[in-house]
Amino acid sequence: MADIVLDKVSKSFPDGTVAVQDVDLEIADGEFVILVGPSGCGKSTTLNMIAGLEDISSGELRIAGQRVNDKAPRDRDIAMVFQSYALYPNMTVRENMAFPLRLAKLDKETIDRKVDEAAKVLELTSLLDRKPANLSGGQRQRVAMGRAIVRQPKAFLMDEPLSNLDAKLRVQMRTVVSRLQKQLGTTTVYVTHDQTEAMTLGDRVVIMRGGAVQQVGPPQELYDHPKNLFVAGFIGSPSMNFLHAAVQDGELHTALGKVPIGDRVRRELESADAPRELILGIRPEHFEDAELVDDDTRRRGMEFEAPVDIVESMGSDKYVYFTVEGEKASAAELEELAADAGAADFAGAGGNLVTRLSAESGVAEGQSRRVWFNLEKIHLFDPANGRNLTLHEGRAAGALAD
Amino acid sequence: MAVETTTRAKLRWGLLDVLVVVFALVPVLWIASLSFKTPATLTDGNFIPREWTLDNYRTIFDTDQFVRALVNSIGIALIATLIAVVLGAMAAYAISRLDFPGKKLLVGVSLLIAMFPQVSLVSPLFEIERQLKIFDTWLGLILPYITFALPLAIYTLSAFFKQIPWDLEKAAKMDGATQGQAFRRVIAPLAAPGLFTTAILVFIFCWNDFLFAISLTSTERSRTVPAALSFFTGASQFEDPTGAICAAAVVITVPIILFVLFFQRRIVSGLTSGAVKG
Amino acid sequence: MSINATPTGADVAAEETRRPAAVPKQRGGRRKPPLSENKKAERRLGLLLCAPAALVMIAVTAYPIIYSVWLSLQRFDLRFPDQREFIGLENYVTVLTNEFWWTAFGVTMLITVVTVAVELVLGMGLAIIMHRTLIGRGLVRTSALIPYGIVTVVAAFSWRYAWTPGTGYLADLFSDGAPLTERASSLAIIMLAEIWKTTPFMALLLMAGLALVPEDLLKAASTDGATAWQKFTKVMLPVMKPAILVALLFRTLDAFRVFDNIFVLTAGGNETSSVSMLAYNNLIRGLNLGIGSTMSVLIFITVAIIAFVFVKLFGTAAPGSDDGERR
Ligand SMILES: Nc1ncnc2c1ncn2[C@@H]1O[C@H](COP(=O)(O)OP(=O)(O)O)[C@@H](O)[C@H]1O
């Protein structure tokens, strides 16, 4: 077991693509770190550099305090699980799992014992003599995991290991991965595209965009205190709502009405080069049916009225979609996020407002409804560089903070 | 409707199957039948021999003419196959995995050669080989065979190589393999079926050739069986060479039948995978 | 598209405007940076690996074809080597005004057109049987491969003996005696032999196309009320078009080379010579290199024209349009 340190690690491909740029990251011994970001942001490349499958263009990679830039994968003692599982089709499950041990020249009994142990943990015992072609997706995935754990490596690297599974299996395997990692306590770097995995699995999450790290932290921190527009939009499902906001006379003019701002944000906006246009971000759960809000709470937010588009009752609460008029928020980050999620999933910047209201709300499609939202939880972003203006010493404090 | 599929449709398909099988097998069975007939019954026109004999086979294996031709056929086809598969595998690997200028050109050139009228080469090769003193030698046949087998080898192998999950190479490295081990223990076993299939197809091609064999040879020194068959007339002093020709024909058909019986699936996949992408 | 600055690294607030480096970019829209060592090595390896195959192919085809153009411009009869001299296009005039040439050309064209047309129909049927049959698929495929694999000369002998009066089981099918001694019946038998031998190959190429037709599409067509024939013409044929063109092109050029069957069945008698047969006879029997080479060149040109017409007619659906996509 070991810690892994990336020190200003960059990767440029022969064709000129800079896939990873100056990544600094310290992964503690036994830690479970998630790399997440849209497709093509350099996650796999980063992982492959840690694995030794790609050369590092510049910077330093240290595993257990040792510089390993020039070491072959086999000398790094790291196991990897691939998205395609990469099982050897000509070998049985047993032979697949034994392969790394055979290469390590262990004796036959030890190999058998270790394979049997690992198979038991992953409930593969009855499948040991099958070929990968005769396994289901979930079983193949478990074999891939098995092959990684048999030789008790210093670290696990996993590149979207669950993304080829169907939704239900994915949930199931997620808990398997999580339990396994806790049991073994092996340092793990896990790449995913799926933000549910990102939120639920890791100790810390690294969000990447265009080869650069955007923010590193525990999942809840990224959710509550996103450093920029990209992180805010990427984390959360349904995603944060983004609205255009114009700064005028110490207030924000938005499609939801005039939003007051507190001293701190005002000070930020006073400087000469401060933006005149902002992007207002509100998470769906920070809305509530105005009828259900008590007076004490009501004071911390404001209300608006809008026509109800669609109501989706989830049982525990209701997702309600409102149509709002007004200028759309626009920023490169939002376009990118929409492109990555597929426009359907990322309603964040459209004319639609996604809210998550209490189940008791009597809201119905077609009517117009008064809705309250929490001003202490809103975020303001500079559209030019995406910076979160409500962030103070790493904490988001809403628009009203003094 | 489901019930109907099981009985009526099966019957219909079955009939069609029988038709295909008969269509494909009758000429082969016919020549086999002739080869087992005695000289007396040879001209009775019966599809099934009335008197069976192995004399025709004894005759051909007793004559140097046939044995020599068989050795030539086997030797030339094997050598040409080996070389074509090795060269083809190198080129196919480059085409399917590497980026380099002239790749399209190579693909285009091999396509042109696949369509090339072989008879156009007969006259110039005849003259060139005479000047180079390789006329009527194994080499004189092996060279054109390699040339015309290469497009086939390159196309088939590229298709196979593109299907190999090269990720496995990475996986093997992560599992502690060296570059050499990754190739030997993971990639090579996966590439072997493709190479083998290609070798069969190329061998069939070389085994089959008649035009070059009859144009670029003049003696028994390098004449292959297909070419030698038409020289069986009179040379063996028997009144009628039909029985001997048929026996020789059956002998050179045996390897083809074996290939087809044992490797049907591979041959079909080899021919079709190459065809999908050209 | 202009990319806005994104804060990177740990200290967001202090970070200056920076362009993310690997912003999503379009394939093909890449500007060409100077080649790195890595890339150069890859190119070198690629060329090195292809060189032997390319050299052999070119040495054995390109040089001889050029040489044969040179030979075709000479009077060059191996029986009279002293009379060798440069005579320009005289050989071409000789060949192109010779009725044997035109007869052979007509025979070749006839065989090509008829066999390819028949093979397309039979091959399609065979492909469908091999692809869809409910029982005995392995048996059908194995049987179909036998004509493909068998030595053409062997098959030709089988056909020859089948039609030889007295010996053959087919000889009495037509009352008037020896079919291989009359022109029309000889040609028919040659075509039969060709069709028998190459239909399976056609069928395999077409089967590759059949495999590309999505099952769901056929099911959808069925639920939309299409008949079997409509499914074939409206759903399967369009998807199979590229495969059909490839098969047609290859078979047409292959049929044009017809030689083995004629050699064994009629030896070119009764005006059944193909152009290949004629060229062979002039060279090996006649030892006339000049005339033989002239015919070689003419055949080459004809094949080039056929290929060109195919490609022009059917555009880039022709094979070999490798997209060079890396995996
Ligand atoms: N071998 C390569 N050559 C050139 N560019 C590459 C190569 N591999 C990846 N890239 C580029 O590097 C960027 C990051 O890729 P990757 O790390 O695979 O992203 P992801 O986050 O989806 O795993 C992408 O823009 C990709 O196109």
Ligand SMILES: [Mg+2]
């Ligand atoms: Mg990836």
